[in-house]
Amino acid sequence: MTPAARLSAAIGILDRILAGSPAEQTLTNWGRASRFAGSGDRNAVRDLVFDALRCRRSFAALGGGETGRGLILGGLRSAGQDPESFFSGEGHAPAPLTSADAGQTPEGYAAHDLPDWLGPRMEQDLGTDFRAIAEALRHRAPVFLRVNTARCALSDAQAALAAEGIETVPHPLSPTALQVTGGARKVAGSAAYADGIVELQDAASQAVVDALPLADGQRVLEYCAGGGGKTLAMAARARLKLFAHDADPRRMRDLPARAKRAGARVTLTEAPQGPFDLVLADAPCSGSGSWRRAPEGKWLLTPDRLAGVIAVQEQILDRIATLVAPGGVLAYATCSLLRAENEAQIAAFQARSPGWSLASQRRLTPLDGGDGFFVAVLRRDQ
Numbered sequence: 001m002t003p004a005a006r007l008s009a010a011i012g013i014l015d016r017i018l019a020g021s022p023a024e025q026t027l028t029n030w031g032r033a034s035r036f037a038g039s040g041d042r043n044a045v046r047d048l049v050f051d052a053l054r055c056r057r058s059f060a061a062l063g064g065g066e067t068g069r070g071l072i073l074g075g076l077r078s079a080g081q082d083p084e085s086f087f088s089g090e091g092h093a094p095a096p097l098t099s100a101d102a103g104q105t106p107e108g109y110a111a112h113d114l115p116d117w118l119g120p121r122m123e124q125d126l127g128t129d130f131r132a133i134a135e136a137l138r139h140r141a142p143v144f145l146r147v148n149t150a151r152c153a154l155s156d157a158q159a160a161l162a163a164e165g166i167e168t169v170p171h172p173l174s175p176t177a178l179q180v181t182g183g184a185r186k187v188a189g190s191a192a193y194a195d196g197i198v199e200l201q202d203a204a205s206q207a208v209v210d211a212l213p214l215a216d217g218q219r220v221l222e223y224c225a226g227g228g229g230k231t232l233a234m235a236a237r238a239r240l241k242l243f244a245h246d247a248d249p250r251r252m253r254d255l256p257a258r259a260k261r262a263g264a265r266v267t268l269t270e271a272p273q274g275p276f277d278l279v280l281a282d283a284p285c286s287g288s289g290s291w292r293r294a295p296e297g298k299w300l301l302t303p304d305r306l307a308g309v310i311a312v313q314e315q316i317l318d319r320i321a322t323l324v325a326p327g328g329v330l331a332y333a334t335c336s337l338l339r340a341e342n343e344a345q346i347a348a349f350q351a352r353s354p355g356w357s358l359a360s361q362r363r364l365t366p367l368d369g370g371d372g373f374f375v376a377v378l379r380r381d382q
């Protein structure tokens with residue numbers, strides 16, 4: 001495909017996404033219907049689409065409208081490229097520019113690529129870091145790996161990856177984290193991945209697990225296990241009696257195979273029976289810390305949806321509190337940047353549930369390198 005034909009493809013895909021189709025599904029459908037597109041074309045189109053979703057408001061302003069055409073045009077203008085050379089109408093290129101394609105400089109929260117209702121709230125919560133964090137959310141996230149240190153030293157994993165053309169550097173967020181600096185698209189097909197030496201996992205997500213006081217022999221529950229990224233990271237930290245639960249058990253369907261690959265033992269449970277020495281809830285949240293990876297979430301979040309997840313987080317905290325043994329640990333994490341889901345949620349829990357001491361609390365933002373994350377560790381009185 002020519003560069004202009006890739007732009008046309010991205011325009012069509014974005015139009016479908018703007019009409020309500022999920023981004024991943026829309027890209028998959030396009031790939032299936034476009035046998036002519038090679039892997040380079042698919043990757044380039046995917047990058048165009050996700051870049052446009054991250055910068056949807058500013059690109060729409062620069063491109064003259066919130067349409068696939070407007071977003072792609074705005075993206076070219078934002079990058080200082082001349083759209084005329086691509087929008088020629090020749091072959092599979094987008095139609096030539098007209099006066100309707102004139103853009104304008106984005107202003108206010110549109111310039112930060114945030115919804116107007118959320119911008120002031122984030123500004124208040126993030127203080128002097130607001131501008132830098134909003135800017136970080138407009139760009140692609142780095143790719144991180146977690147080295148399964150129960151199986152392999154960090155340096156040995158690096159050497160194995162390098163032999164397959166995957167370049168990495170250690171990352172200060174976690175002693176198990178490697179940032180991929182070259183060959184990221186080879187990871188999923190690599191032997192190091194297939195053999196369970198490395199997993200794809202954000203570095204801040206790894207730092208959350210590092211914050212947990214895990215020790216051999218403990219009975220541990222991950223209450224919102226999903227695909228099990230943190231369950232497996234916990235398994236690599238200590239010899240645990242490890243249980244995984246999720247309100248939607250289908251989300252854990254890949255966990256047994258992933259655990260086998262990692263050499264970990266995990267029991268899936270639909271009805272967790274306490275007491276546990278440690279319970280982690282990696283709670284459903286706004287996802288605002290991971291909008292670099294999942295930019296659609298930025299535009300789908302509404303005040304009502306946010307209030308809904310905050311209520312679910314409260315229920316989860318109250319439920320897991322009943323599962324922790326005296327002297328045991330309750331850990332609460334989100335990939336949110338918002339106080340209402342993090343510090344305020346924990347303060348409210350402590351106010352309504354006496355008998356818990358806050359051992360540690362940490363908020364990470366994209367300025368630390370990984371996704372935005374929050375983790376609080378509370379200990380139950382004896």
Ligand SMILES: C[S@@+](CC[C@H](N)C(=O)[O-])C[C@H]1O[C@@H](n2cnc3c(N)ncnc32)[C@H](O)[C@@H]1O
Binds near residue numbers: 223228231251285316
């Ligand atoms: C942030 S994801 C978990 C990601 C996972 N811990 C990981 O590291 O891969 C949140 C999970 O919470 C689950 N969930 C939502 N409401 C829940 C509830 N009331 N009780 C338990 N799990 C819930 C969702 O199905 C989702 O899989």
